[in-house]
Amino acid sequence: MSQPFAKLPAWADYGLIPLVNLVVAFLVAGLVVLLVGENPIQAAGLMVKGAFGSGEGIGYTLYYATNFIFTGLCVAVAFHCGLFNIGGEGQAYLGGLGVSLACLAFGDFLPWWLTFPLAILGAALAGALWALIPAWLQARRGSHIVITTIMFNFIAASLMVYLLVGVLKPLASQAPETRVFGEGGQLPQLGWLLQMFGLQVRSAPLNVSFLLALASAFVVWVLIWRTRIGYEIRTMGFSPRAADYAGISQTRIIVITMMISGALAGMMALNPVMGAQHRMQLDFVSGAGFVGIAVALMGRSHPVGIVLAAILFGMLYQGGAEIAFDMPNISRDMIVIIQGLVILFAGALEHMFRPAIQRLFGRLSGSDLRATPIATGESH
Amino acid sequence: MAEAAIELVGIDKRFGMVHANRDIHLRIERGTIHGIIGENGAGKSTLMSILYGFYQADRGEIRVDGKKVVIADPNAAIAAGIGMVHQHFMLVENFTVLENVMLGVEGAPLLSKGIAKVRAELKRLEEDYELEVDPDALIEDLPLGLQQRVEILKALYRGADILILDEPTGVLTPAEADHLFRILRQLKEQGKTIVLITHKLREIKAVTDNVSVMRQGEIVATLKTADASVEELAELMVGRRVLLRVEKGEAKPGAVKLTVENLNVRDSRGCPAVDHVSFEVRAGEIVGIAGVAGNGQSELIETIAGIRRAVSGKVTLDGLAVDVTGKANPAELRQRGLAHVPEDRHHMGLVLAFDESENAILGYQDDKHFLKGPFLDVDAIRADAEAKIAQYDIRPADARLKTANFSGGNQQKIVLARELERDPSVLIVAQPTRGVDVGAIEFIHRRIIEMRDAGKAVLLVSVELDEIRSLSDRILVMFAGRIVGECGPEASEGEIGLLMAGVEQKAAAE
Secondary structure: OOOOOOOOOHHHHHHHHHHHHHHHHHHHHHHHHHHOOOOHHHHHHHHHHHHHOOHHHHHHHHHHHHHHHHHHHHHHHHHHOOOOOOOHHHHHHHHHHHHHHHHHHHOOOOOHHHHHHHHHHHHHHHHHHHHHHHHHHHHHHOOOHHHHHHHHHHHHHHHHHHHHHHHOOOOOOOOOEOOOOOHHHOOOEOHHHHHOOOOOOOOOOOEOHHHHHHHHHHHHHHHHHHEHHHHHHHHHHHOHHHHHHOOOOHHHHHHHHHHHHHHHHHHOOHHHHHHHHOOOEOOOOOOHHHHHHHHHHHOOOOHHHHHHHHHHHHHHHHHHHHHHHHOOOOOHHHHHHHHHHHHHHHHHOOOOOHHHHHHHHHHHHHHHOOOOOOOOOOOO | OOOOOEEEEEEEEEEOOEEEEEEEEEEEOOOOEEEEEEOOOOOHHHHHHHHOOOOOOOEEEEEEOOEEEOOOOHHHHHHOOEEEEOOOOOOOOOOEHHHHHHOOOOOOOOOHHHHHHHHHHHHHHHHHHOOOOOOOOEHHHOOHHHHHHHHHHHHHHOOOOEEEEEOOOOOOOHHHHHHHHHHHHHHHHOOOEEEEEEOOHHHHHHHOOEEEEEEOOEEEEEEEHHHOOHHHHHHHHHOOOOOOOOOOOOOOOOOEEEEEEEEEEEOOOOOEEEEEEEEEEEOOEEEEEEOOOOOOHHHHHHHHOOOOOOOEEEEEEOOEEEOOOOOOOHHHHHHOOEEEEOOOHHHHHOOOOOEHHHHOOOOOOOOHHHEEOOEEOHHHHHHHHHHHHHHHOOOOOOOOOEHHHOOHHHHHHHHHHHHHOOOOOEEEEEOOOOOOOHHHHHHHHHHHHHHHHOOOEEEEEOOOHHHHHHHOOEEEEEEOOEEEEEEOOOOOHHHHHHHHOOOOHHHHHO
């Protein structure tokens, strides 16, 4: 009886509300574009065309989406346990170290399909270990995971600068990056995939790690909803007291969840490092860890939603770059504003329109919703 | 006839599929105590929330003193002279009484004037209504009975003429409840109007002038209390004849199954919660622990169930020690034959966001029967849930439905089915019928007695004295973390009530 609003049917919860949020975000973004004296409709056209209008555009969109699928899954897994892992950025950065070490060590003499599993292992391990310390501090010392993971982002950034200007840099080079990996440390492009649809990829860096991202999304679904550990994670996330009651060790679950979360973030590094640049550059994560938060929120922490939201953000990144190129008044920073607005409305203000929509459904529900007692309203 | 203090005309309210209030017409006369009874989910709280401005009615109007008013929010209700004392107190625990009363009506950015005014007003209220409370005491130091008094003072300070009390005696000892009723009568004599919401028939008989019975969102009857018998009211509430007493045979106590020896437990703030508690429970008997909520019962059962750590003491289960000070684990204790129906169904016994079938394995998630390697065996889990749904008549009979969508009684049946069907040797049941409708109460009580008759050792904890007295074979009374007395089920309510208030048995006998 304490629920003052009608329960929403699933399609409204997972479809309508994100859509409304997105539309509002684009409307406000349009106002910003108008403010700098450009035509927002034209800009929107440019963005969609840039992202999906050509094989190369699609290639780039999916390349960016690959990053966001990994970081989105990272945030979502932690969400299911009631943890807010803001450290995806740093865990992904450390993941790059794992990838690079594997590629530098084995890339010169192993074929890519043998280096790849080792790189995945390195990436996942490095990300997981970087998440382990905040997890342990949360579980055993009660240090808040939001604070510690943010701090670990800074530590990761400094650590990687140290490594990239010193330890990992080839002697003669002046750039803060590793040497280019050998043949076996470079992932094959996915051009053939798009060519099957008659598209030309040209230079787009879409690579095999996109398929790994999709596979990871499926594995996360199985993990959360079809395994015992997933059951325990969800119990803990919804109700820590119920977890105590069921004899589930909070410490154990927090540590395991955060390590899985960190491993997923770490695997994001495979895409840019091994798949695109074939070397590790300074700051290669460039915010993907944070975008993952918005992706997870928008995707309602469900792998399918995350893949869709990641593609949307991939579109924003790729299409945004096109706008910046074609519209002189719109700079690269402007695109960041637009992306920020989408994150604001889809992520932070996720529930802004919910009461109104629920009221609307409540009013309609007297007659037509009666027959469908569908329960929704996940509580993160 | 004089204008009624409150008149509700055709109030109607829906929440989606639930028709919470149907065309409610209700007249509450000035200067009376009006009881509203009904089962959980009958719509009492919704109706009062509409009156207090938390919800808006879909249709109908509210008249106060004959004038139509629109109550858009609690501030409007307060302006109309309506005050509310909630079931769960809305007090700032680390503020003083005075600060709590002043909260929201400080009057000025600087507090000094407000403080002086509140202090004077509290003194006046104290004299008028015997509502003594130390204005400078911290809320967290006050017993619940006094905290409730602060809630009443808050409402009166805001000029309430009409006072709504929602289940006010749930946290009180019988003596404290009597005191509350005296205060209510006093308020009535001073011309205040009081609306008392409760599901306890005895309270209705004790204090009200008129009573309205709600069932399934409707007011099915409004009567003069003096003209209505308890049986009649119960029947109106449920819509059929109910057995108010539980039928059970003699207990045949067997071997000792559970012993607790000198147990000491601290609460989450580090204060002693369970203080040198010792007792034993035998196979085939129900031992009831009576006491006002918050006297250590929760900590006691959580410790026995392995959820909480004891400071010292011994517990044995089936003759084998339970490591209560160290590594006791609820999952391991379940395997050893301990079943636990926890008091907090919503946060502990169930995960409301889960499907029914997922909750049917909570705590048994390690059971091989439900697993295929690391994976959940979804088919086996669902089959198990469906069998239990059929056996316990859980409605709706849908193992895929989200647990939050079941009524309180059916949620409790989900927990009972899970815990009882494991054939445990010791059963701990806490507040088995809290928030459960009368029909389900009968069922639950019968199942508990069947467990006893099947030779299980049952430890029952309840704040409902009637429940304790009708189910238990032996009654232990807990006060301030200690067992202050033991008596048989034939002990009078007054006797147990004194013990619950902390009067030692020896002293009581003199």
